[in-house]
Amino acid sequence: MTTPADNITWLGAPTFPKAARGALADTQLRRNLRKATTTIRDKRLQATGELADWEQLRDAGAALKERTLRHLDHYLLRLEETVTAAGGTVHWARDAAEANMIVTDLVRATGAHEVVKVKSMATAEIGLNEALAQAGIHAYETDLAELIVQLGDDRPSHILVPAIHRNRAEIREIFAREMGRRGRSAPDGLTDDPRALAEAARAHLREKFLTAKVAVSGANFAIAQTGTVGIVESEGNGRMCLTLPETLITVMGIEKVLPDFSDLEVFLQLLPRSSTGERMNPYTSTWTGLTPGDGPQSFHLVLLDNGRTATLADTVGRQALACIRCSACLNVCPVYERTGGHAYGSVYPGPIGAVLTPQLLGPGTSAHTDSLPFASTLCGACYDACPVKINIPEVLVHLRAEVVEAKRDHRLLPTPEALAMAAARGVFATPRRLATAQRLGGIAGRTLGRRGVIRRLPGPAGAWSDTRDTPVPPKETFRAFWTRTRGDES
Amino acid sequence: MSAANSSGTSAREEILRRVREALRDVPDDEEPAAVPVPRDYLRSHASSDVVAMFAERVEDYRATVIRAAPGDVPSAIAAALARRGARRVVIPPGFPEADLPTGDHDWIRDLPPLALAVLDTADAVLTTAALGIAVTGTIVLDAGPGQGRRALTLIPDYHLCVIRADQIHDDLPGALGALDPTRPLTFISGPSATSDIELDRVEGVHGPRTLDVVIVADPQP
Numbered sequence: 001m002t003t004p005a006d007n008i009t010w011l012g013a014p015t016f017p018k019a020a021r022g023a024l025a026d027t028q029l030r031r032n033l034r035k036a037t038t039t040i041r042d043k044r045l046q047a048t049g050e051l052a053d054w055e056q057l058r059d060a061g062a063a064l065k066e067r068t069l070r071h072l073d074h075y076l077l078r079l080e081e082t083v084t085a086a087g088g089t090v091h092w093a094r095d096a097a098e099a100n101m102i103v104t105d106l107v108r109a110t111g112a113h114e115v116v117k118v119k120s121m122a123t124a125e126i127g128l129n130e131a132l133a134q135a136g137i138h139a140y141e142t143d144l145a146e147l148i149v150q151l152g153d154d155r156p157s158h159i160l161v162p163a164i165h166r167n168r169a170e171i172r173e174i175f176a177r178e179m180g181r182r183g184r185s186a187p188d189g190l191t192d193d194p195r196a197l198a199e200a201a202r203a204h205l206r207e208k209f210l211t212a213k214v215a216v217s218g219a220n221f222a223i224a225q226t227g228t229v230g231i232v233e234s235e236g237n238g239r240m241c242l243t244l245p246e247t248l249i250t251v252m253g254i255e256k257v258l259p260d261f262s263d264l265e266v267f268l269q270l271l272p273r274s275s276t277g278e279r280m281n282p283y284t285s286t287w288t289g290l291t292p293g294d295g296p297q298s299f300h301l302v303l304l305d306n307g308r309t310a311t312l313a314d315t316v317g318r319q320a321l322a323c324i325r326c327s328a329c330l331n332v333c334p335v336y337e338r339t340g341g342h343a344y345g346s347v348y349p350g351p352i353g354a355v356l357t358p359q360l361l362g363p364g365t366s367a368h369t370d371s372l373p374f375a376s377t378l379c380g381a382c383y384d385a386c387p388v389k390i391n392i393p394e395v396l397v398h399l400r401a402e403v404v405e406a407k408r409d410h411r412l413l414p415t416p417e418a419l420a421m422a423a424a425r426g427v428f429a430t431p432r433r434l435a436t437a438q439r440l441g442g443i444a445g446r447t448l449g450r451r452g453v454i455r456r457l458p459g460p461a462g463a464w465s466d467t468r469d470t471p472v473p474p475k476e477t478f479r480a481f482w483t484r485t486r487g488d489e490s
Numbered sequence: 491m492s493a494a495n496s497s498g499t500s501a502r503e504e505i506l507r508r509v510r511e512a513l514r515d516v517p518d519d520e521e522p523a524a525v526p527v528p529r530d531y532l533r534s535h536a537s538s539d540v541v542a543m544f545a546e547r548v549e550d551y552r553a554t555v556i557r558a559a560p561g562d563v564p565s566a567i568a569a570a571l572a573r574r575g576a577r578r579v580v581i582p583p584g585f586p587e588a589d590l591p592t593g594d595h596d597w598i599r600d601l602p603p604l605a606l607a608v609l610d611t612a613d614a615v616l617t618t619a620a621l622g623i624a625v626t627g628t629i630v631l632d633a634g635p636g637q638g639r640r641a642l643t644l645i646p647d648y649h650l651c652v653i654r655a656d657q658i659h660d661d662l663p664g665a666l667g668a669l670d671p672t673r674p675l676t677f678i679s680g681p682s683a684t685s686d687i688e689l690d691r692v693e694g695v696h697g698p699r700t701l702d703v704v705i706v707a708d709p710q711p
Contacts (some may be wrong), residue, residue, distance in 0.1 A: 036689040056531040067525035070516050073509045086672070092502040144695060145686035161686050168687055194687040198695045205696065210606050210645075226671045236644065236682035236697025243640040244606065254505065259522065261671040265663040266531070268677075276685050279547065280626035283697060284677035285640075291674050293603065294639035309508035315515055 007096050007127035008307075008360055010155065013345025015371035017467055020339040032167045033340050040331045043277025044385070050279070051269070060266045062389040065322035068257060069312065075224040075257045076303065082227030086289020088299040093251075095306050100131035102302050103216065103249055107137050110247050110298075112213045116205075118231060118241045119143035120218025121159060121325055122251045122304055124347045125360075128216065139216065140182075140208050142237035144201050151178040157341030157349060160275050160327040165340050168192040179204050198235075205237070215241035215296070219252040220324070221267060222301070225260045229301065230286040232271055242285050248296035254303050255312075255321040267324065270387035275326035307360030316398045320355045322388045327352075329382035329392060335375055344372060351382035355395040363399065364406035373399035420461070431479075438477045445473040536660035540624045544658045545705060547627025551680025552693050553701040560709045563652060564591040567616065570702050571595065574648050576613035580604070582638025585618060589652065600638050609645035615698075616650045617643055620675075622658040623665045627680070629653060629703060630665065632673040640674055649678075649698040654706045 013019070023029060048054050068075055080090045093099035107115055115132065117123065117139050129139040129150075141150040148163035149156050152174040156162030163171065172192040179186040179200065184207065186200045217238070222229045229250060231238045242248060258267070272281040290299055312318050330336045330350030341349030345368055346357040354372045361369050373396045382392040407415055414422070427437045448454050449472030457465040476484075537543050545555045558566035568591035571579065578596045590597065598604065598612055618636030619629045629651055631637045636652075643649055659665040669675060682697030693699065 032688070040685075040689045051532075051535060053531040053535075056528065059528050060531055063525065063527040067522055067527060070513065070520070070525055071522040072513065073506050074522055076506070076509070092505050094501050094504055098501060142696070143686070144684045148686070161689060163686060164689065171687060194684075194690065194692040195694065197687060198684055198692055202694075202696055209696070210610065223671065228671045234682070235684045235686075235695035237695070239640065239644050239676065240696055243644055254509070262663075262666055265666050268662055268666075276691070278679070278691075279550075280623075280628050280677065280679040282551070282678065282680050282683045284675075286671065286675045288672045288674075291633065294633055294641075294674055303505070305505045305508065309505065309512050312509065313512035 007130075008125050008348065008357055009346045009366070009369060013368045015367050016343060016345070016375040017371065019343035019345060020335075020375070023339040023343045028167075029165055029340050030338065032165055033337055035167075036161070036164050037331045037337045040277055044274060044328060044331065045277075047273040047277045047279060051273070057266055057269055058387055058389050061270050061324075061387055062322065064258065064263050064266060065388050066319075068259060069255065069318060069321055072254065072257070072312065075259060076254060078224040079222055079227065079257050080303075082224065083222070083229075083289060083301050084227075086227045088227065088289045088301055091300060091302045093302055093304050093306070096126035099126045099251060099302055099304050099306070100128055103128060103251065104132060104135045104137065106247070106249050106300055107132065107214050108135065110214050112137070112247075114138045114140060114208075114212065115214040115216050116140050116142050116208055116212040116241050116245065117146075118215065118217035118233070118238045119146045119162075120216070120251060121347065122218045122253050123216060124156060126251070126304065126306060128251070140205070140212075142205050142209070142241060143233075144198065144235060144237075147201055147205070148174060151175065151182070155342060156347060158327060158330060159325050159348065159350070159352070165342065168194060168197065171197055175200050175204075183208065209237075209240040209244055212241075212245045214247045214249065215245040216249045216251065217241055219250050219256055219301075220271070221256055221258045221264070222252060223259075223261050223263070224257050226288055228261060228286050228288045230264070230284060232268075232281050232284050234276065234282045236283055239283055239285055242287065243295050246296055247298040247300075249300045249302065251302045251304055254305055254308050271324055271326055274328040274385070274387040307362070310362060311356075311359040314359065314398075317355065317359050317395050319390050320352065320359060320392075320395055322390055323352050323356065324388060326387055328385040328387065332381040332385045333376075334379060334381070335377060339375075344375065346372070351376060351392045351396075352390070355390075355392055355399060358399055358403075363402040364410065370403045370406070373403060416461075416463075435477075435479060438473075438479065442473040442475065442477065445470075446475070448472075532661075533663050534661040535625045540658055540660050541655045541705060541707075544622050544624035544627065547624065548629075548680070548703050549627075551627055551683075553627075553680050553703055556702060556704045558704050558706050560706055563589045563704065563706055566704050567591050567650065567652070568593055570650055570704065571614060571616075574614065574650075574700060574702070576648055576650075578611065578613045579650075580609065580612045580615040580638075580642050580646055582615075582617055582636055582642050584635025584638075585616065586636065600642055603639070604642075606641065606645060609641060612646045614648040614650055615642050615646040617652070619651050619653045619657065621665055621668055622653050623660075623662060624658055625661040628665075629678050630669065631676045631678065632669065634673070640676060643676070643678075644697060647698055648700040648702075649681075650702045650704070651678075652704045652706060655708045658705075
């Protein structure tokens with residue numbers, strides 16, 4: 001079995017607590033995130049509150065995903081059959097390197113040296129742009145937020161809005177500085193009015209759209225029954241890429257397949273209301289193979305595994321594959337709102353990233369990926385917001401246990417947690433030992449504490465207390481109190 | 491399998507093998523349909539006046555709605571084009587000739603297919619629609635007569651769409667049932683927009699920045 005090439009996480013990414021500390025100190029970042037997540041949370045609640053049967057839709061969405069995942073081989077084979085019958089070509093890629101090779105070869109075969117791209121998590125996950133660049137092919141990101149990230153030589157920090165960490169003034173700065181180097185310059189006197197910024201992006205990319213020969217996209221869904229593939233978007237950059245070039249290459253995770261066309265009646269209600277808080281996003285395009293005289297005359301669908309089958313094998317973690325990439329869980333997460341997406345060191349940030357990234361790569365991959373299941377307070381807001389009811393807290397706890405197990409298996413000496421637990425077993429063994437430990441602990445705690453709080457615990461417990469305050473133990477334990485006041489009754 | 495993907499067959503077999511191995515907990519004789527999917531969600535969220543709701547929801551997304559009686563379509567089109575200052579207008583094959591107004595217009599026909607550069611110089615595109623969806627304020631194009639290939643409604647900056655009241659469905663489930671998935675479908679809800687700057691919606695990026703929808707009332711019985 002080949003291990004997935006790790007383009008999912010960023011090379012040398014620090015562990016989450018370390019990265020979070022830096023992010024938390026960035027007041028501009030925190031202001032930008034608070035503003036954006038507050039805006040979108042209100043919109044989502046309004047859009048979902050409009051539907052009296054929202055919970056029934058979530059149940060149907062979760063069930064459809066479960067049906068698909070439990071019979072994934074069946075639906076993938078059916079999809080291959082229907083896409084091929086409609087004139088498309090289906091490719092299978094075990095990992096990122098294989099997917100990149102397939103796409104690079106397909107682009108080369110057209111003779112093109114540049115491609116236009118629709119925003120796609122799958123191609124970000126495999127590092128396609130970098131792979132194409134090595135082959136001398138330039139990939140132009142056309143989604144506004146992806147363009148901001150690409151021009152700023154930056155990294156995405158959100159699933160839906162990769163440039164959420166940037167405010168309008170920063171975006172204006174990037175456009176004014178970088179657009180001219182890669183094509184049409186931003187107009188003189190560009191302001192930070194979002195309308196003006198959108199207009200600058202329109203002008204910058206127009207010529208690319210009208211001349212591109214090859215487009216690369218992801219897919220929001222593909223229908224096994226009909227071979228229909230779909231993209232949900234807002235700006236029209238998706239329509240441009242799906243309509244104007246001669247060749248269209250779509251890279252799709254194998255879990256994105258859906259059984260029937262009519263199932264879209266569930267997902268086209270769940271997705272826009274959960275992601276942008278709209279009743280419907282401005283544009284949804286679907287296509288089934290080729291249509292003579294309309295759109296691309298060559299269509300390739302690349303089905304990507306890259307750790308998904310390994311995730312599927314875990315009966316608890318499997319549910320993470322139901323994700324429709326709406327990003328509602330990021331927007332409601334108290335941790336994400338404060339640290340932003342970069343702290344997760346992965347193309348999949350936030351709560352869903354904390355369960356998806358370690359699973360796609362496997363437990364024990366690195367100290368960084370092992371830290372991700374702990375990047376949560378387990379408050380459950382993500383589970384409540386998820387349109388397909390992925391129980392993210394359940395998977396987080398499950399993965400935490402796996403990380404601990406994996407650590408134990410790889411160590412000669414027991415972990416500090418294991419030592420602490422063994423010591424606790426000894427202390428709890430007799431009432432006398434517990435009383436002694438409590439008395440000593442009380443004295444030590446009051447010595448270390450300041451104003452009722454211990455900031456940093458001594459010894460190996462210091463790491464644990466990095467992210468937690470410990471209350472100073474009371475002067476008298478409950479057991480001592482009981483003996484003093486009611487001791488004669490026992 | 492394309493020549494570009496010489497290892498394709500083995501990748502296919504291996505991925506399918508991995509999937510089946512991962513699903514060892516699923517009984518061999520379990521049929522996909524045996525996994526229950528509760529379908530107790532509503533078939534429609536529409537109010538009783540579907541056409542009024544469609545008009546209201548289309549306008550919610552900053553498109554302009556024009557209501558017209560069956561005989562008044564040419565004058566409604568003429569008025570809309572005049573208001574937007576559009577003279578060079580792309581007309582897809584199959585658009586009803588009787589609905590075209592007389593006057594100072596340059597109708598650009600897509601026969602033979604227009605070059606993209608020509609489409610880029612047009613002021614507007616005038617189309618019919620496959621259907622409308624009231625609850626979401628959506629028009630759906632299926633490249634049928636009067637709509638043309640997808641590029642026609644994408645390059646011009648102004649899209650004027652004529653839809654009959656009897657084409658408006660209440661909600662998504664009914665509308666999807668009436669569509670042919672083998673045709674290229676475009677669901678349009680308002681003009682092009684983005685929420686990418688501070689998650690606030692602004693209209694007008696790559697697609698048509700202006701969308702006007704003419705709703706033609708049912709003929710009086």
